[in-house]
Amino acid sequence: MMALVRSAHRPLCGVARVVFPCIWRGRYFSSGNESTENNRVTPMLRHLMYKIKSTGPITVAEYMKEVLTNPVKGYYMHHDMLGEKGDFITSPEISQIFGELVGIWFISEWMASGKSPAFQLVELGPGRGTLIGDILRVFSQLGSVLKNCDISVHLVEVSQKLSEIQALTLTEEKIPLERDAESLVYMKGVTKSGIPISWYRHLQDVPKGYSFYLAHEFFDVLPVHKFQKTPQGWREVFIDIDPQVSDKLRFVLAPCATPAEAFIQRDETRDHVEVCPGAGIIIQELSQRIALTGGAALIADYGHDGTKTDTFRGFCGHKLHDVLTAPGTADLTADVDFNYLRRMAQGKVASLGPTEQQTFLKNMGIDVRLKVLLDKSHEPSMKQQLLQGYDMLMNPKKMGERFNFFALLPHQRLQSGSPQMNACQSKPSASLPVAGFDELAWR
């Protein structure tokens, strides 16, 4: 992998990123009755109270869905929450090296799976478009490796505001975007490096071609159902209006079993679980597509392997925020259960990971890349930013251990000695180790 970086015709330039003391979204936060800094009645709170008064308490999943992606008032829909002035920061916003190494991972997988003459790069929840921008810069720099490969970019994004920011980051101003709010492809254009780019609201709408999929801090914002073990059996957690305090929400337990209980494993040993059926549906769709056409999916998020319990938390202004307070003004998130994602792949594809971010990035050559950038930068402030960014990504006490990488690959990709090829691919290749994952795990 490192040979690829070093043999680039022109070295990738350093891109200044803001590094500041802030909270990253992987912090644990016990939901419930923390003191509230901001108890105001938001339009979203009014909407939810009206809904609860009309039809009764709502599930945590319904609450998350409304608060985050309600088309009119949802947190993600109409403002930019990323970065210094926003509510949280993510790895690609911290250091350019993160996206560069992810870009190298895709090139490595494309090479290992036979250098298909064309592929789609699909990102779920691209935020500001920073990560895909860094990946496309690597693709341009390694144009000699990818030459004659027909690449297109496909972004799955529900937020109108963020899709506009992505377009500003990624596309050439002189070439106007095509827009059609009614269409499944609601925006189309051309990237700065001349690659066709399209926007969709759902993964199902992306053409089913040979693709590489990417999801960074996407699965953690999908709605979760929460369940508590009680002497009477599992009970789902709901959200209701607090009868003691006006304009306040509270958690309650369902008085009897609910249909969502079917999501809980029979041999579950924890006493509190969070299940994200939306993540399961997306993993099934990705698995079917990869099994059918080849390609791979790289998923990076904070999470656990089916061990944690209550991880539902909120972030506002780089601080933890009570999840039930001033809904619509803060991000809501829950740790990704990688064990559940693996089960949802249902053996259609092989999975690798979860592997800690510090291990994955080290295996991808972050140390060599940092050294190259440090040697090239002459400004002390730039060197300091690079070092601070590295520390944030790699330090086990910061993002190094808390964030994980997980991949879905066709079974043939991991079968040693068996060349893999599909209808779209030109040359078969013998199985090679998968970059970033230190050991191959056959599941």
Ligand SMILES: C[S@@+](CC[C@H](N)C(=O)[O-])C[C@H]1O[C@@H](n2cnc3c(N)ncnc32)[C@H](O)[C@@H]1O
């Ligand atoms: C936490 S941000 C992560 C952004 C970016 N990947 C990063 O790491 O900087 C979550 C992203 O997913 C998008 N998103 C949230 N729910 C979504 C959904 N149901 N479908 C598609 N995108 C969604 C948000 O608008 C946002 O772009």
